[in-house]
Amino acid sequence: MKKLITVLFLVASMVVFFSVSAFAEGYTVGMVVKNVGNPFMDAAGRGGEEACGELGNSFIFQGPATPTVEGQIEIIENLIAQKVDAICITANDFDALVPVLQKAKGNNIKVVSFDSAVAPGGRHVHVNQADAELIGKLQVQAIAEMIGYEGEIAILSAGATMTNQNTWIEYMKEELKDPKYEKIELVTIVYGDDLRDKSYNEAMGLFKSYPNLKGIISPTTVGLSATAKAITDAGLVGKVKLTGLGLPSEMAEWVHNGACEAFFLWNPIDLGYLASYVAGLLCDGTITGEVGEEFSAGRMGDYTIVEAEDGGTEVLLGPPFRFDASNIDEWKDIY
């Protein structure tokens, strides 16, 4: 019996220790990210908390330990049981969250997706970081400039199943059809699964399989920095150019040593702020998520809800930001 009491005591004390009560006036907004322990997601969380603070809402930040859709479903179920008023989510899968989010909507919970969208049926509105077409275009333009509009390029993506990655890659291919890129050849697309060792190996493999490779686009944070490291280690700085989407904190080193002259990203803090702000406005009925509605989002200014390509509605954050040697040091400590 003694051992049982010990166990119970241990369990109880642990649970008490980790419980953080989130009772406040106003609405409760739950933010579900792809996984916790990811700086990009944490930055979005900071923005979300800021917006909730301004609106007088309380904020819950949650994410599974690993980026799986099953983990996100479990969290959403828990949020439904906690009777939150809104959920902001960056989805690990475009389709697979729809059923559980429909259940949430059925419980009168407003759903805002951001960063990585869920299908229209599972959301009220999507906060889009940037136009997918623009993201694709910018990266192709950047790499073309770097290599002088001539030579072989490759793409190092994250998972083969990630929707946003694939959409961007489609737009890159689209952009490359433009006659001004006719001397550029996209030789392959490889996948690093957002694992550092695997991305690094894939990059190294690219150098060996394609000795004439001139440039790499890596539209994923882990892939971009692992490739930069690989270029540096292989002694190819200046010979193989690199651009893509990445975090300034991770890329500072590689911008300075020239492995990556420039890359892009939007501000995740702003993204989280806007998503959380939109969620607040949906809760108090200011907006309903219909096309054409206009609203003002605190420090971010005015926005209009537009129709999204996937058939739902979305709010567009703005064009992605270009980081290079001139501005990287301002940002590297922020996110």
Add this chain to the structure above:
Amino acid sequence: MKYRNSLSNRKLNIVFKWEWLLVILIIGISIVNGRLSPHFWSYTGIMDSLAVFLEKGFMVLSMTLVLIIGDIDISVASIVALSSVLMAMSYKLGLPMAVAILVALATGAGCGYLNGLLISLVPGLSAIIVTLAGSSIYRGIAYILLGDQAIGGFPSWYSYLAWGYVGKTNIPFVMVVFVGCAIIYGLLLHRTAWGRKVYAMGINPVAARFSGVPIAQMKQIIFTLNGLMAGIAAIFLTSKLGSSRPNIATGYELEVIAIAVLGGVSPSGGKGGIVGVCLALILMRLLRYGMGLVNVPGQVMMVIIGIVLVGVVMLPNIFSSRGGKRRTKEIQ
């Protein structure tokens, strides 16, 4: 249970007590959860939270058998993925959904059969190696087939499987199916001659062979069953997700094994029962649910689950006397 009595002995007594330990832990955790979160004591909340976990439950049931015969299967999560992908593809190819569901079951059973075939056909090839390779191969095939695509758009009735409730009650449909499966497995393991042979195999495989227990055939059946249950899990998981992808159910295998062990099943074979693993399933779920309600971050949750797992498994070892162990040896 009458059979328990005929199994009465010191070691199995521990198992019996083990189940009571789990019951007490479940009550304790419920009380703590209730105090911490005002949302915990909600009938729908608890029901739904249990339901969300049940596709793993299906896998735990058959994994219990695999562990009792002293083997292990780490390919189940991959079998779930492959079954789901094949089911979705055959639906997309124009087969009726009901047939597609059969495809999932057949795929699961087929993969399990293949595991069992290799293990029983090639002596010296251990289950851990076969299923380790299998876990890459099966998911790999799912990737080859579907690549970066996802398949969705199933008929609307299909989502009822994971999301629907029985009639006007608040009982999730999946729970009814699970309870049915659990009863079948409980009867199979504890009330049939076949179940007796399963334990015999786990306790002493050589003696079992000499006693006329068809070892190879039993292994074949058990691994096939394990694959079949993964197929069932795939049907419910796909229904829950509304779509299929090659990367679903990642990491399920370790969780399933952990729940079975928490339920009193010994990975070295011969011990454990269905009641225990069902209780462990509830315990694990309530623990996670409670922590989820107070928004413990996922990574911290892993620490706590790890501590509970190792703590609960270690408890009887710490308190059981050394002499007792030696005595069994001595008498031999």
Add this chain to the structure above:
Amino acid sequence: MMDEPAKTKREVTFSRLLGFRELGIIIFIVLISVLIGIRNPRFLTWSNFHDILIDTAALSVLSVGMMLVLVTGGIDLSMESVLALTGMVAGMMVKQNPQLSPLFMLILGLLLGGLLGSITGLIVAKGRVVPIIATLSMMYIYRGITFIISGGKWINAYEMPDSFKGIATERFLGLSKLIYIVLVVYVVFYYFVNYTHTGRKIYAVGSNVEAARVIGINTEFITWLVYAISGALSGLAGVMWVARYASAQNDTASGFVMTIVAACVLGGVSITGGVGTVSGVLLGSITVGIINNALPMIRVSPFWKMALQGLIILVAAIVNIAIARNMEKSQLKRRTI
């Protein structure tokens, strides 16, 4: 079993069989290298071989630790989390104190990893928890602690001093320093396993626990020791890993433990205990390295990779058994008069 003692001429069947087993994997390596070399000649260059060795460095260090645990009949799933936690601590330390010497960091990795492994070892040896469950729990726990101490933040390249990153990038006599670390580890463990009493005791425990106890081997200590060693080597590999990729994350090496087990299995280590050689594990790790390195080079579709890797493990395991069986059969044939 023993590498060294069995190496005299006029050898007996069983040790010849083992020699043959390692020959088998060497033939496999040569065969696969030639095949890949035909498709991409750059595979067979010295610089690529050097790259493979660097890529395999962390894996080969980890495999030695895993081998010792497997030899006792256990398994250590927590290695990847120990690696991540140690790597994170190392990253945080060099971020705060860039002046720390790389050698000190490597030693720190060994010690911290050893400490974490000791805890796991205690749970297995004293708490008598089945290894797979004990190490699975510790895998969860250490991974979670990594998250808690880092607050979910990553340590990035610019926050690490060049000297630290130099562990992986600097060369000495044309070879990467990582390769020297691996060499040291292998020489030490080759000696430890074959020429020290404690090293042989590990095999005794894996071969027959009861008999080991009877001849006075402290089996609990040996069990504890192998987990402490596998922890220490995971810690060392953690520092090597973080230095190499110039990034410490809390999901570092997540899922890597299966690769370690695969390397051991390919290297002829028996999952049931008692069997495994240091040289075999090295070859096993290199084989895994070659497969990882070669698949991107011969432009295999990414979707095929996973299935191929699984198939290679399965085939290697079956071939191993088939060779053993064949030897046994020819032995039987000779016996019949």
Add this chain to the structure above:
Amino acid sequence: MGFLEVDSVVDREDRYILELKGISKFFPGLKALDRVDFNLRAGEIHAIVGENGAGKSTLIKIITGVYQPDEGDIFYEGNTVIFHNPTVANRYQIAAVYQQPASFPHLTVTENIFLGHPIIHPTTKKLMWKEMKEEAKRLLRSLGSDINPSVTMSSLSVAQQQIVEIAKALSVNARILIMDEPTASLTRRETEDLYNIARKLRNDGVSIILISHLFEDVYEIADRVTVLRDGKSMGTWNVNEIDEKDLIKAMVGREISQLFPKNKVSFGKELLRVEGLSRLGYFSDISFSLRAGEIVGFSGLVGSGRTEVAQSIFGIAPVDAGKILVEGKEVSIKNPMEAISYGIGYLPEDRLEQGLFLLLSINDNITISIIDQLTNRGWLNPPREHEISNKMLELLQIKAPGIFHPVSSLSGGNQQKVVVAKLLAARPKILIMDEPTKGVDVGAKAAIHQIMSDLVAEGLGIIMISSEMPEILGMSDNIIVMHEGRITGVFSRSEATQEKLMEAAVKVDRLTQVVS
């Protein structure tokens, strides 16, 4: 091994190298040893006999430091000592050779000999393999064996492993050598060799404690004998002062009437016929037949293929050629399940490993082979099972509190009987018994022989494999001798003699052959 200082005969009589006084050992619910006294002179062979469960193993484990006594004192050359663990006992030059060689199958012979006390370079602490191998070779040669010290233990025969175990004991310069049932798995010839080794060691001044069931061993080589019963010492005698009958009385507390109660039974129809059975590497061209009411004895050296033939008939290992006919019909037996369905039962030699489920209850053990027939369309039918188990308990006089107790709670002899009960519950027509009385004390031995006699009287046929010559001669109607996988002699009960069997069994003695 002359480590003993030269003592006068008088000194040797009075001074004991090892003395145990009032030793008790308790296990939960069991008093394994109850104030046992035991002493050992320098240079003597001292036998300890007793039924299974009498406490012999416990006593040995206390002497070797595996267990610590709960009461009592141990004196080594007159000084009190405490053996905390086997290493301490080793330091006092005490070594043991166990019945089941407690070896490391994956390791080499050299390692098996030296792992407990390797030769280590004094400064570098490096293991000196070359020296150890040389020493191992020397030790093995001194025992008349040329086993290669570099082969793995698993590649040796049981007899060879036993020799390695003795070499291991010698390597620590043992002054006290414990031999636990050393001859149980050996054939006559191997046993002879072992006796010679033991005598030689004694003459070199080593004290030997011999545990044995076989009175032959005791009378052949022992100087004194101590009898244990139910954890108590019944006394110590000089071997030439006590005869077999009194020894048995001391052991079992009663007189055993008859050891080989074989009654003449008239043979019935042919139950089993084997023609030209061969299995690559194990046996070839085996033919014989078994009639109802007949006991066919299989004699020969361990490793001569007797067990393999039996196991192939039982479907455990596949055969490469030959026919098996059951009651005149040719059958193909691929696994034990089929064998059981043809009415064949097999009592394995290694009961613990191959016959028992220690964690299961007596009932579950007895019914496991026939569980399918006892069910109600697959569902367990406890009353029917219990009926059969209780009947078996009564028939074989198994001493157990009830059928629901685990087999692990029974004494060794009763565990053996449970295996027999399991066998008989399947109602076989053909019984194969591999070393039916191995490791069994006299009392249980007689009981088992009686059961065998009763069974053949009921019309069963029995194939009995035995290494014990008196058992073969006493129980068999016909005797088949095997050597290196072939039948080398067939004798009827009347014409068989110990000498004839031996001649057939040992064509060329290859006791110490190297496997390569």
